[in-house]
Amino acid sequence: MKKLEIDIPIQSKEKQRYVYEIFSKIAHRYDLLNTILSFNRDKYWRKFAVSRCDLKEGNIALDVACGTGMLCIELAKAVGSRGKVIGIDFCENMLEIGKRNISKTEYKDIIDLKHGNAMELPFDDNTFDCATIGFALRNVPDVERAISEMKRVVKPGGKVVSLEFSKPSLPVFKELYYLYFEKVLPFIGKIFVGTEKPYSYLPKSLKVFLHQRELCELFKKVGLKDAHYHELTGGIVCVHVGIAPAPTCKA
Numbered sequence: 001m002k003k004l005e006i007d008i009p010i011q012s013k014e015k016q017r018y019v020y021e022i023f024s025k026i027a028h029r030y031d032l033l034n035t036i037l038s039f040n041r042d043k044y045w046r047k048f049a050v051s052r053c054d055l056k057e058g059n060i061a062l063d064v065a066c067g068t069g070m071l072c073i074e075l076a077k078a079v080g081s082r083g084k085v086i087g088i089d090f091c092e093n094m095l096e097i098g099k100r101n102i103s104k105t106e107y108k109d110i111i112d113l114k115h116g117n118a119m120e121l122p123f124d125d126n127t128f129d130c131a132t133i134g135f136a137l138r139n140v141p142d143v144e145r146a147i148s149e150m151k152r153v154v155k156p157g158g159k160v161v162s163l164e165f166s167k168p169s170l171p172v173f174k175e176l177y178y179l180y181f182e183k184v185l186p187f188i189g190k191i192f193v194g195t196e197k198p199y200s201y202l203p204k205s206l207k208v209f210l211h212q213r214e215l216c217e218l219f220k221k222v223g224l225k226d227a228h229y230h231e232l233t234g235g236i237v238c239v240h241v242g243i244a245p246a247p248t249c250k251a
């Protein structure tokens, strides 16, 4: 199997299987570990991402790679009881926890979780008022394709929004952060899930992922308008935003 020097398979099918196995294994601990490892900041990050979606009451939103449904719940708050939120993910174990999480909220009637792949969204063009993806662009085998798929299913003028780990640049803070990310995080992960692999994957996957500037360029390359990004918490995470363009007229 072809691998990067840091041991993550990069060939499409192998990466998908690798990622699938990781999330299948950690699904039952995913939310708890997010809260612990991010010092509860993950909730604020998701709220911020949703605030960039410009959603209105009654809108329909898509969350790609929805996992345990936390971003879906934030989207549901924005679209209200007349709106609709669809979450899709390819990992059954994550979806199962997601369905359980959502069933405990007042939004259970407006959120639907479905099995599906970010590489080939099972929706018609121009279906949604916005599409989000949280902490998952790093995990897909083809980032450009995932963004293009989101652009395709969003109505002209709607937002495509990604929330993802990024690369902080502040000296000292950056060093401390990487120390935490590479040493402490896998150690805590191991305590909770019994193996170091899933949480050592996280810093490794960030290392080979695009810099936030490059991801913004990719947003532009696929044709999203006004692509820009917001760095949060010292640049630990970034929210990228682009607007789906109006269709071009063919003469």
Ligand SMILES: C[S@@+](CC[C@H](N)C(=O)[O-])C[C@H]1O[C@@H](n2cnc3c(N)ncnc32)[C@H](O)[C@@H]1O
Residues within 6 Å of the ligand: 016, 019, 020, 023, 064, 065, 066, 067, 068, 069, 070, 071, 088, 089, 090, 091, 094, 116, 117, 118, 119, 133, 134, 135, 136, 139, 140, 141
């Ligand atoms: C880090 S979790 C993020 C979950 C959620 N978005 C959140 O904000 O917590 C990454 C999710 O991406 C999903 N995923 C990875 N690759 C995928 C793909 N190609 N298609 C659909 N889901 C995918 C995984 O199953 C996992 O649930």
